[in-house]
Amino acid sequence: MSARWEAPPSFDVFIQQRHRALLRFALVLSGDPLLAxxxxxxxxxxxxxxxxxxxxxxxxxxxIRRTITNRFLNNRRARRREDIVDEVPDQASVDPVPRDEALWRQLAGLPRHQRAVLVLRFFEDMTEAQVAEVLGCSVGAVKTSGSRGLAKLRAVYSQEVPK
Structure with a gap:
């Protein structure tokens, strides 16, 4: 008989309280509900x-957010999960987030590190120091990536906005 691990009550409570926010974070970071x-x-x-x-x-x-971010940046997962079902569900399991499709396309086109910096800075409202800690890099690297990412987004939007 094999031993079975059971989550401690504090972990269950944490998941019940924060799971939706973690999914939302991963969705904005990855742009893909299944990957999130x-x-x-x-x-x-x-x-x-x-x-x-x-x-x-x-x-x-x-x-946990750092773990999610690192796994997104590295894009290496031990295995891919698939749920085989007889019928496709009517609704996705992740609540759709109202979004600007053009912005999401541009955000998805950024290099992963720039995208992670922008999501952590502006969606998660973290300071540059907090972002640097999550990403395991210097504050200067966060500033550089954020500046370059914003410049790319501004360049695209300045071309799309009619004058």
Whole structure:
């Protein structure tokens, strides 16, 4: 008989309270609802086994967001998950976020690091120092990536706006 791991109650509570926000974060970061679900699931699997240690930190959610971001940037997942079903559900499992399709296309066209910086800075409303901590880089690298990403978005939008 094999041992079965069960999540501690504090991890269950955390997931119940923050799962939707983590999915929304991963969706904005990746632009793909299925990839967002995979990123969150992979991060929670990774964190769940270490929850007893991670919850002692000042910011366990920050640790999970960093895990999601790193997995997005590296784009290496141990396995791809697929759910085989007889019928396609009427509705996606991730709540659709109202969005500007042109902006999403432009955001998706940015290099991954620039996109991650912009999502963390402006969607998650993090400071440059917080973004640097999540991405494991310097504040200068965050400023450079953010500036370049914004410049690319501005260039596209300045061309599209009628004068």
């Amino acid at each position: 679900e995979d990123l969150v699931q992979d991060a929670l699997e990774h964190v769940g086994m270490r929850w007893w240690l991670i919850r002692r930190r000042d910011d366990p959610e920050g640790y």
